[in-house]
Amino acid sequence: MQRIGVFVCHCGTNIAATVDVARVVEAAAKEPGVVHAEDYQYMCSEAGQLKIREAIKEKNLTGIVVCSCSPRMHENTFRQAAERAGINPYMVEIANIREHCSWIHKDIEEATEKAVILARAAIAKVTLNAPLQSGTSRVVKRALVIGGGIAGIQTALDIADAGYEVDIVEKTPSIGGRMSQLDKTFPTLDCSACILTPKMVEAAAHEKITIYTYSEVEKVSGFVGDFQVDIRKKARSVDMSKCTGCGVCQEKCPSKKTPNEFNRGLNTRSAIYTPFAQAIPNVPVIDRENCIKFKTGKCGVCSKVCQAGAIDYEQKDEIVTQNYGAIVVATGFDTIKLDKFDEYSYSTSPDVITSLELERIMNAAGPTKGHLERMSDHKPPKSMVFIQCVGSRCADKRGKSYCSKICCMYTAKHAMLIRDKYPGVEVTVFYIDVRTPGKNFDEFYRRAVEEYGVNYIKGQVGKVAEKGDKLLVQGVDLIDNKRILMETDMVVLATxxxxxxxxxxxxxxxxASIDTNNFLTESHAKLRPVESPTAGIFLSGVCQGPKDIPETVAQAGAAAVKVVGLLAKDHxxxxxxxxxxxxxxxxxxxxxxxxCPYGAISYEEREVNDHGIRETRRVANVNSALCQGCxxxxxxxxxxxxxxQxxxxxxxxxxxxxxxx
Amino acid sequence: MQERLVERAKELLTDGTVVRVLGWKQGDLGYNPEPAYFNSPEELADFVYDGFCGANLSKYMIQAGKMEGNTLVFLKPCDTYSFNQLIKEHRVNREKTYIIGVGCKGTLDIDKIKNAGIKGIESISQDGDMLKIQTIYGEKEFPFDDALLERCTVCKGKTHQVYDELIGAQEGEEAGPKGNRFEMVEKLEAMTPKERFAFWQNELSKCIRCNACRNACPACSCLKCVFDSNKFDSAQKANVDTFEEQMFHVIRAFHVAGRCTDCGECSRVCPQGIPLHLLNRKFIKDINEFYGPYQAGEDTDSRAPLTDYTFEDVEPSVVTERGGKH
Known part of the structure; x- marks a missing residue:
């Protein structure tokens, strides 16, 4: 017969304000098998744990139930307390009367009744608990980083600097990510490439880092400490060991009409291409869908002009299988599609562009070589309108409910840079709120307004219409409470x-879990912000939530530390x-x-004795080292x-x- | 046809290919043949194959596979789906089985004939599109198609999925009569939860827990059923309230979900006439809609939708949106 102790936590007022803990104790004490029940203000505190340990010893308890917060919070705490008092840690059950009860109810009567029921369920369960023993598993001293943007690069560098092997898998032909597309970065206005490319070079040269570009993760099995990953290295059609990166193939390629992804489709590229001049590796890929040789069998110009003989049309995808102790997701972001926002005339007017397109236009290596011009007639604009929160903080399903966080700052940056370089251009920004929490951020925004004379209007734009070669912007000014109708040459959407x-x-x-917006969920919003709830999976950068470069780099370092902490363990x-x-x-x-997602179950022919009937049967066999208990x-x-179990x-x-x- | 089957069975018994034959033998009445083993050519004198041989013999092959020597089994087209599914689940021994795929024109429901007021039946034979029924009141006629079991009015095809040889059937033969298999399921889906509950309460309250459905069902082939095991409390739990049979049938439907080939044996053997197959068909319809058309038993090695995951799989939110009307 089990001797069960029940411990009800007040969690300060978190539980006690909504649940009558005394009544929970009273009800629990009446349950069969319960020989001890008490409540305390903070069960997880040292004093609370002492109460548990003393009760276990005094009353000879065989199992305990703690009515407190989520087991994800303190199950381990109470298991350790039980173990210290000499009972098996798996003889502990948690009744979650905080997240599942007090936090979500208002009525004390109802919440107390539910808390009693939850306690009763945990008591019923612990009655059937049996002592369990843990084993150990190995840790592969190698990490995988998925995504080669600034988040992935920084995480990989930090892990590698700690002495562990890291592989970066990047889908596109080069590492660098979104940051490589940016022109200048707020709030210091240093050039993005100038601070990013040295890191790219460092990652590529690091002896502990292996970079797989133009590659994708295809299959993952295993678990924390020992994931097995298949990486598909897509056929580049160029031999990386032979290519010198001279670029002649790209110049001579006769197929030059493919929209240039790196320049957001503002110009075109050749079928054999490197996304940008500083690409790492500086080895082009052949885009087989747009290559004349692959489409018609005729051409082969790149092969003829390549002095190094690096072109290989026969190259095939390759699968690399590797084991990793930890995996970091650093898959970053894209801007949303604007097909549901027809009111801004984005799809019809080339002079309505997104902010990321403006980054490319402003960039000296971009489609206009850094000259600010309209994409329709290549004339310099005399006035520009920036529209904030396009699809962000959106009340309806067309856009996203969240704030994209970076737009206020980059819009201030764009406005400031344009006013600085082209003082004749009038710049107007329509905004809902200007959000600038960050070191030197508000000062930066105020400079745009006060020193550079950027016209900020609090209000939203309802429509952008084409009118001759101009754009007609209809909006409201909420402060002056009036409608605004203005003509402009270019409109930039903070998408x-x-x-x-x-x-x-x-x-x-x-x-790994994701939220309704497809952001990866962290294990705890405050206390475990770079860990996924899935053990061994860590989060770096915007894949977890909108953030700017400084925050991304900080989080990347944090994720790296968590990985290193894991890889440093022997088992x-x-x-x-x-x-x-x-x-x-x-x-x-x-x-x-x-x-079974872990491949932990196999079948074997085994002789069984079924109440006297001896026969050979095909039966399941669980490898407990591989089983994760899902x-x-x-x-x-x-x-x-x-x-x-x-x-x-x-x-x-x-x-x-x-x-x- | 019956003669051809007996003749071939005798040959296979005599030449030692098999040591026993699993088929149907004449029952007590003129319309209730029952599954039987025949261990010698002489015993085959009782062998029968007619429209009342609805019994699906594939499940018996679990037992036969454990016996000494090979077994010849006669399988109708829809029975072969069940046999294939059992191969997939490692429950039958294909090597020790010789399958003769027999042609099938549809199996008959004696209750449809009786309900038409034909009493005192002695024997029934087929004459073209009509059944000739000898009764103690003289000879009666009844249209063959009107006597078909519900499952045969929505026949899933005349093609045998697995066999060693065919008799009275052709490879790739076209399906027979084909109605909308999900007509009744759709009606149930259109009901309010209250109406639906009332429907099933009415139907399932007729259940006498004779276990005929479980015993006939080829998917219900566990060594030890959860309702017979003291390791679980399912058996007792199924008996706690006035609507006691809901637990049994709902649990059974869940246990065979994704594995049920829709052979219709559960409803055919139910002495109370409960349309049990509708529970399974609801699962089949949902599986088809959520994961694309799937027929259990069509093959022996694919991953069934409920035990597989693909990136194209339907999201839980969509299941909620599409999971019937509320």
């Missing part, structure tokens, strides 16, 4: 940013809550084997042979029964 669309696929492969303690199959109930149907097999098993079918049914009682 909302969203996570890279590939992130869904990657998150699925990694079993990891495994979770003993693993699946176990009852050979007498197993049909041998393979359902569990098919759903429980997928237990629900796939039609006969109920597969069960999860610590979360057995009987325990879960006992909880349900206790709740329904």
């Amino acid at each position: 909302a940013i969203e996570p890279n669309p590939d992130v869904r696929k990657i998150a699925t492969m990694l079993t 990891l303690v495994t979770n003993p809550c693993v699946a176990k199959s009852d050979e007498l109930l197993c049909n041998g149907c393979s359902s569990c084997e098919k759903v 429980g997928a097999c237990t629900v796939a098993c039609p006969s109920g042979a597969m069960d999860l 610590g979360f057995s079918n009987r325990q879960i049914l006992a909880e349900v029964d206790a709740i329904c009682k």
Whole structure:
């Protein structure tokens, strides 16, 4: 018979203000098997833990229930407390009466009733708990970084500097990411390339870093400490070991009509190309969809002009399989598509552009060589209108509910740079709010207004229409409470940013959770901001939420430290809550084997003794070192042979029964 | 046809290809043949194959596979889906099985004939599109198509999915009569939850827990059923309230989801006439809509939609949006 102790936490007023803890103690004390019940203000504090330890010893408790916050918060704390008092740490159950109860209810009566029910369920479960023992698993001393932008580069450099091997997988032909497309960076206005390219070079030259560009993660298996990853190296059609990066092939390539992705489609590129001059590696790729040789079989100009003989039309995709102890996601962002925002005439007028397109126009290496001009007639504009929050802070489903965070600052930057270089251009900014929390950010914005005479109007734009070679902007000024109708030469849209669309696929492969906006979810918003809830998966940069370059770099470093902390361990303690199959109930149907994401289940022919009937049966076998205790097999098993230790079918049914009682 | 089957079975028994034959033998009445083993050419005298041989023999092959020697089994086209599914689940031994795929024109529902007021039936034979029924009141006629089991009015095809040889059937034969298999499921989906609950309460309350559905179902082939095991509390839980059978049938439907080939045996054998196949068909319809058309038993090695994950898989939110009307 179990001797159970119940400990109800007030969590200050977090629980006690909504739940009558005394009544929870009273009700719990009446449950069968409960020999001790008490409450305390902070169960997780040293004094609270002492109460648990003393009760275990004095009352000879065999299992305990702590009614407190989420097990994700303090399950480990209480398990350790139980272990110190001499009972198995897996004889602890948590009833979450904070997140699941007090925080979401207002009525004390209802919340107390629910807390009692949750406590009863945990008591019913702990009654069926059995002591479990942890094992250990290895740590592969190598990290994978998915995404080669500034976030990925910084994370990789920091991990590599700590002495561990790092691989960067980048989808495009070069590392550099969004930052490589930017012209100047706020709030210091230093040139983006000047600060980024040295880091790119450093990463490429680092002996501990291997860079896979034009490559994608194809398959991930395994778990924290030992992930196995298949990386698809797409066929570049250029031999990296032979290419000297002279660029003749790109000059001579007769197919030059492909929209240039790096310049956001503002001009075109050749079919064989490097995205930009400082690309790393400086080895072009052949875009097979647009290459005449691949389309018609005729051409081969690049091969003829290549002195190094590096062109290889026969090259095939290659799969590299590698094991990693930790994986960092640094997949970054893109701007949203504007097809749902027809009111701004983006799709019809070439003079309505996004801010990222303006970055390319302003850039000396961009499509206009850095001259500010309209894309329709290549004339310099006399006036420009910037529209903030296009698709950000959007109330309807066309856009995003969140603030993209970087737009206020880069718009101030654009406005300032234009007024500085072209003082004759009138610049107007329509905004909802100007948000400048950051070191030297507000000063920067005020300079745009006060020193550079940028005209900021609080109000939104309802429509941009083409009128001759001009654009007609209709908006409102909320401060003067009047409608505004103004003509301008160019309109720049501060387009909302969203996570890279590939992130869904990657998150699925990694079993890392994502939110409704496709941003990867952190394990704890405040206390574990660079860790995914999935062990061994870390987050770097905008894939986790909108942020600017300084924040991205800081987070990249933080993610690197977490990775290094993991890789420095000799081994990891495994979770003993693993699946176990009852050979007498197993049909041998393979359902569990098919759903197991960790490849932990295999089948074998085994002689069984089924109540005197000896026969050889095909039965499931769980490798407990590989099993992560996800429980997928237990629900796939039609006969109920597969069960999860610590979360057995009987325990879960006992909880349900206790709740329904 | 029956003669051809017996003749071939005798040959295979005699030449030692198989040591037993699994088929159907004449029952007590003129319309209830039952599954049977035949261990010698002589025993085949009782062999019968007619429109009332609805019983799907594939499940018996789980047991037969464990016996000494090879077994000849006669499978109708839709029975072969069940057999394939059992191969996929490693429940039958293909090597020890010799399959004769038999042609099928549809199997019959005696209740449809009886409900038409034909009583005192002694024997039934087929004559073209009509059934000739000998009764103690004289000979009666009944249209063949009107006597078909519901499952045969929505026949999923006359093609055998697995066999060693065919008798009375051709490869790639076209499907028979084809109605909308999901007509009744759609009606149920259109109901309010209250109406739907009332429908199932009415139907399932007829259940006498004879276990015929479970025993006939080829997907219900666990060594030990959760309802018979003391490891779970399912059996007791299924008996706690007045609507006791909901647990049994709902759990059964969940356990066979994605594996059910829609052979219709559950409804055919139900002595209370409960349309049990509708529970399974709801799952099949949902699977088809969420993951693309899928027919369990069509192959022996694919990953079934419910035990597989692809990046194209439907999102949970979409399931909620499309999961029937509320």
